[in-house]
Amino acid sequence: MRILQALPALHSGGVERGTVEFSAELIRQGHESFVVSNGGPLAEQIRGQGSTHIHMPIHRKSPASFGQILPMRRLLLDLKPDIVHVRSRMPAWIVYLALRSIAPAERPGIVSTFHGMYSVNPYSAIMTRADHIIAVSNCVREYVLEHFRVPENRLTVIQRGVDLxxxxxxxxxxxxxxxxxxxxxxxxxxxxxxxxxxxxxxxxxxxxxxxxxxxxxxxxxxxxxxxxxxxxxxxxxxxxxxxxxxxxxxxxxxxxxxxxxxxxxxxxxxxxxxxxxxxxxxxxxxxxxxxxxxxxxxxxxxxxxxxxxxxxxxxxxxxxxxxxxxxxxxxxxxxxxxxxxxxPERFQLDAQVGATLAIYRNILDRKLSE
CATH class of the missing domain: 3.40.50.2000 (Glycogen Phosphorylase B;)
Known part of the structure; x- marks a missing residue:
């Protein structure tokens, strides 16, 4: 599969480090891995592991970031990823708006991860418009179900895994x-x-x-x-x-x-x-x-x-x-x-990667059958 992950930047933090580890596992298992962000110290590590990092200023929570919609559209048409995995709200908005002018048959599958208990408003609700949603813990799952209208069958808990x-x-x-x-x-x-x-x-x-x-x-x-x-x-x-x-x-x-x-x-x-x-x-x-x-x-x-x-x-x-x-x-x-x-196995990186890839495959299988 050809996977594009989108997040604001690659500085420090659990989301960023998790993206780096997941990218490395994608490469190890024979997939194509791309990451789009505003860059940061971890971008070089992404590249060193065999993934491609694309610099794009999709990190600012301001209307100026919507200037990246057309560049994102061009990127999606050029890369033709099978799956786009959005890990934050502003990147999710830019991806969503970029896809609106792309024919449905050419659109990739979309996966979002709730890495936190986001404020309950239309800005955060963009994370629920994905084909499937991942919650990083049970407490996040309960929060999403309580505050956002998400069918339970579109929401899966996948704990963040560690490479033992x-x-x-x-x-x-x-x-x-x-x-x-x-x-x-x-x-x-x-x-x-x-x-x-x-x-x-x-x-x-x-x-x-x-x-x-x-x-x-x-x-x-x-x-x-x-x-x-x-x-x-x-x-x-x-x-x-x-x-x-x-x-x-x-x-x-x-x-x-x-x-x-x-x-x-x-x-x-x-x-x-x-x-x-x-x-x-x-x-x-x-x-x-x-x-x-x-x-x-x-x-x-x-x-x-x-x-x-x-x-x-x-x-x-x-x-x-x-x-x-x-x-x-x-x-x-x-x-x-x-x-x-x-x-326990559910807190190990292999389990996290396997469960995430299974979600990707299920989305692609559904798209093929439509």
């Missing part, structure tokens, strides 16, 4: 560790508590600072690391986090590592990984990756992250927004020996 081979049964690279400690000597001989995720208020970095203040009172051997970059427009929040770190007296207890491309090793370095989103997150990619690495995870009991922990590591769940209980749970896990953590 990339995380499981790995050893920490000693040369990498030496290089890290030479740059961040404050991490040496410490119990590392990691907070991964892009710098954004709802991701919960402020909660992490409050929790760490409680934790280090009883566990001075702990050091927190916040791993993730500040995307354009989020720089002020990073400055706010740095001020709050200072106000709480945590300057020597928490280190900002910024955007990293060595997450595999960081998961192994960490003694506990924290997920503290302040609102229900559709899925917790870092949760599954950390667990696949064998690292315990503590998370608020809500959203997609809770679904993962309920299936893989129930002792990591705490009441939402309870910093005190969170700190206690982290401390408890630090005192226990690590146990093997089983990742």
């Amino acid at each position: 081979a990339a995380f499981h049964n790995r050893n920490l690279n000693t040369q990498w560790l030496q290089q890290l400690l030479s740059r961040f000597p404050q991490l040496e001989d410490k119990r590392i508590i990691m907070m991964p995720g892009r710098i954004s208020r709802w991701k919960g970095q402020l909660d992490f600072l409050a929790m760490m203040q409680r934790l280090v009172q009883d566990r001075p051997d702990c050091h927190g690391i916040i791993v993730g970059g500040a995307e354009p427009g989020k720089e002020r929040f990073l400055e706010e986090l740095e001020r709050e770190r200072s106000r709480l007296g945590l300057t020597d207890k928490i280190t900002f590592l910024g955007q990293r491309n060595d997450m595999h090793n960081l998961y192994l370095l960490a003694d506990v990984v924290c997920h503290m989103s302040t609102k229900p997150e559709p899925f917790g990619r870092t949760v599954t990756e950390a667990l696949a690495s064998g690292t315990p995870v503590v998370a608020y009991e809500r959203g997609g992250a809770a679904e993962t922990l309920q299936a893989c590591f129930q002792e990591g769940l705490v009441r939402p927004d309870d910093h005190h209980e969170f700190a206690i749970r982290v401390s408890e896990l630090l005192s226990r020996p690590r146990r093997d953590i089983k990742i």
